[in-house]
Amino acid sequence: MDTAYLIETVIKVVVILLVFSALAGIGTYFERKILAFMQRRLGPMNVGPYGLLQVAADGVKLFTKEDIIPTNVVAPIFKIAPVITAATAFIASAAIPFLPQFTIFGYTVHPIVADVNIGILYILGVMAVGLFGPLLGGMASANKFALLSAARAAAVFISYEVVSGLSALAPIMMVGSLSLIDFNNYQAGGIGNWIVWSQPVAFILFWIAAFAETGRTPFHLIANDHEIIDGFGTEYSGMRWGLFFIGEYANMFFISFVIPILFLGGFGDGSVLGAFALLGKMAFFFFFFLWTRAAWPDVRPDQLMWLCWKVLMPLAVINVVITGLVMMY
Amino acid sequence: MKMEQFNNRNVSENGYYLVDIEDYPTDGWGKFKRVVKRTFRGELFVGLWVVMREMVKFDVHTIQYPQEKMPIGPRYRAMHEMKRLWESDAERCIGCGLCEKICISDCIRMDTKIDENSRKEVSSYTINLGRCIFCGYCAEVCPELAITHGGEYENGSEQREHFIMYEDMLTPIDVMKAGAQVEFEGFGAITPHEDARVKKTPLAY
Numbered sequence: 001m002d003t004a005y006l007i008e009t010v011i012k013v014v015v016i017l018l019v020f021s022a023l024a025g026i027g028t029y030f031e032r033k034i035l036a037f038m039q040r041r042l043g044p045m046n047v048g049p050y051g052l053l054q055v056a057a058d059g060v061k062l063f064t065k066e067d068i069i070p071t072n073v074v075a076p077i078f079k080i081a082p083v084i085t086a087a088t089a090f091i092a093s094a095a096i097p098f099l100p101q102f103t104i105f106g107y108t109v110h111p112i113v114a115d116v117n118i119g120i121l122y123i124l125g126v127m128a129v130g131l132f133g134p135l136l137g138g139m140a141s142a143n144k145f146a147l148l149s150a151a152r153a154a155a156v157f158i159s160y161e162v163v164s165g166l167s168a169l170a171p172i173m174m175v176g177s178l179s180l181i182d183f184n185n186y187q188a189g190g191i192g193n194w195i196v197w198s199q200p201v202a203f204i205l206f207w208i209a210a211f212a213e214t215g216r217t218p219f220h221l222i223a224n225d226h227e228i229i230d231g232f233g234t235e236y237s238g239m240r241w242g243l244f245f246i247g248e249y250a251n252m253f254f255i256s257f258v259i260p261i262l263f264l265g266g267f268g269d270g271s272v273l274g275a276f277a278l279l280g281k282m283a284f285f286f287f288f289f290l291w292t293r294a295a296w297p298d299v300r301p302d303q304l305m306w307l308c309w310k311v312l313m314p315l316a317v318i319n320v321v322i323t324g325l326v327m328m329y
Numbered sequence: 330m331k332m333e334q335f336n337n338r339n340v341s342e343n344g345y346y347l348v349d350i351e352d353y354p355t356d357g358w359g360k361f362k363r364v365v366k367r368t369f370r371g372e373l374f375v376g377l378w379v380v381m382r383e384m385v386k387f388d389v390h391t392i393q394y395p396q397e398k399m400p401i402g403p404r405y406r407a408m409h410e411m412k413r414l415w416e417s418d419a420e421r422c423i424g425c426g427l428c429e430k431i432c433i434s435d436c437i438r439m440d441t442k443i444d445e446n447s448r449k450e451v452s453s454y455t456i457n458l459g460r461c462i463f464c465g466y467c468a469e470v471c472p473e474l475a476i477t478h479g480g481e482y483e484n485g486s487e488q489r490e491h492f493i494m495y496e497d498m499l500t501p502i503d504v505m506k507a508g509a510q511v512e513f514e515g516f517g518a519i520t521p522h523e524d525a526r527v528k529k530t531p532l533a534y
C-alpha cells in the first residue's frame with residue numbers, strides 16, 4: 001500500500017463526506033420546494049433568494065441547539081444511535097462508483113473509495129446496519145412513541161431486507177459478480193444491454209425495497225408524524241436529531257445511485273455523457289422519492305409486512321428460480 | 330322561495346342512491362383476485378399524475394402574508410374606529426356611555442365632562458383590545474354611528490393589556506377634510522340612499 005494510494009483514498013473520503021453532507025442539506029430544500037409545488041404552495045421563500053439559504057439557517061439552528069439527554073434514557077446508547085445511522089450511510093457509500101474513472105493531471109482517478117469484490121453485498125449489509133440507529137435510539141429513549149417506532153423499525157427491517165436481497169440476487173446471477181464496477185461494465189453496451197430489460201421484476205422489487213430501506217413515504221411508518229410523533233426522533237434535539245436526518249437523506253442519495261448502477265446501465269461506457277446520464281438517473285430516482293411523498297398514502301406496518309412477505313418475497317423467489325432456469329438452458 | 334324541498338323528507342325519491350360497494354371477499358381466491366385487480370389498476374399512477382400536473386401547472390395559491398394581504402370584507406370586525414360628522418367634521422360621539430354599558434367584556438372605559446359650550450364631551454376613552462372579543466355590540470348600540478369596526482387586524486401586542494385611545498381611533502382631521510372617511514358597512518350602518526327613503530313620522534295613530 002503506497003502513500004499515493006493512501007492520500008488518494010483520504011481525499012476521496014473527505015470529498016464524499018463533504019459533498020453528500022451538503023447534498024443532504026440541499027436535498028431537504030428540494031424536498032420542501034417540490035412538495036410545495038405539488039401542493040400549490042411556494043415553500044421556503046424568505047431566507048435568501050427563493051429560500052435558498054434555508055438550508056444554512058436550518059444547519060445553524062441544529063448546530064446551536066442544546067443537546068438534551070432526557071433523564072430516563074439509556075444515555076450511551078441514546079447518544080450513539082444517531083451516529084450509527086449517519087455513519088453507516090456514508091460507510092456504505094464506499095463501494096459505490098459515483099462517476100466513471102477520469103484522468104486529471106495525468107493521474108487516473110477512480111471515483112470509488114474501495115472497489116471491493118463484494119460491492120453490492122457490502123452496500124446492502126452496511127445500509128441494513130443503519131437501521132440499528134432507529135432501533136437502538138427508539139428503545140433507549142424512554143418514550144412510548146419512540147418504543148413503538150423501534151418495534152416498527154424491527155418489523156420493517158426483517159421484511160424489506162429479504163426482498164432487497166432476493167431481488168438483487170437475480171441480476172447478480174446474470175453478471176456473475178458482486179462488484180458494482182462489473183455490473184456497470186456488463187451493461188456498458190448501451191440501452192439495449194441494461195439489466196432492467198431482462199430483470200424488470202427484480203428492478204421493481206428492488207425499487208420498492210429501497211423505499212422501505214430509506215423509510216420514505218409509502219413505508220414511512222418508522223417515524224410517521226401523524227401516528228407516533230417523530231418516532232425514534234421524538235426525544236432527540238439539536239445535532240443528534242440532525243444526524244438522523246443527514247443519514248436518511250444521504251441514504252436516499254446513495255440508493256438513488258445504486259438502483260441505476262444495478263439496473264439502468266450506470267455510467268455506461270465511461271464517457272462524460274455517461275457520467276451525466278448517471279447523475280440524471282440518480283436525480284430521477286431522488287425526485288421519485290419526493291414525488292411519491294406528495295402523492296401516496298402511508299401503509300400500516302402490518303400491510304408492509306404482508307406486502308413484503310406474502311407478495312414481494314414469493315415474486316422475488318420465483319424470479320430467481322426462472323432466472324436460474326433460463327441461465328441453465 | 331318554496332319550502333317544499335326542505336320539508337320533503339322522503340329521501341329515496343330525491344335522487345339519493347346507495348353507493349354500490351362490492352362485498353368483501355371471504356375466501357382466499359377472492360382475496361387473491363382483489364389484490365391482483367388492485368395491483369394492476371394503476372391507481373398509484375393516478376395519484377402521481379395528479380400531483381405532477383399541479384406542479385407543472387404551477388398554479389400557486391400562496392399569499393406571502395406580510396408583503397401581500399387578502400382583501401377583507403367591509404363588514405370585518407377588527408380594531409375600532411371613531412368617526413366624524415360629514416357636515417361639521419366634529420366628533421360624532423356624544424358621550425352617552427351606551428357602548429361602555431353594553432360591552433360584555435367590560436373593556437371600554439370612558440369619562441365625560443361638560444365643555445365650554447355646555448356640550449357633553451369625551452374627556453378620556455380607551456378600549457382594552459386585550460379583552461375585547463370583537464363582538465360588535467358597541468358599534469351596534471351606538472346611536473350616533475360613532476364607534477364602528479375598521480379593517481385593521483394587525484394589533485399584536487407584547488402585553489395582555491393593549492389599550493387603544495380615543496385619539497388613535499378617531500378619523501384624523503386631514504383624512505376627514507379630504508373626504509376620505511370610510512363608513513362601516515356592517516350591521517347598524519346606514520343603508521345606501523337612506524335620505525330618499527326617509528318618511529315623515531305618521532302622527533295619525
Ligand code: SF4
Pocket residue numbers: 431432433434435436437456460461462463464465466467468
Ligand atoms: S366589540 Fe364587543 S367586546 Fe369589544 S369593545 Fe365592543 S362591545 Fe366590547
Ligand code: SF4
Pocket residue numbers: 421422423424425426427428429467470471472473474475476
Ligand atoms: S361611541 Fe357611541 S355609544 Fe359610545 S359613548 Fe359615543 S355615542 Fe355613545
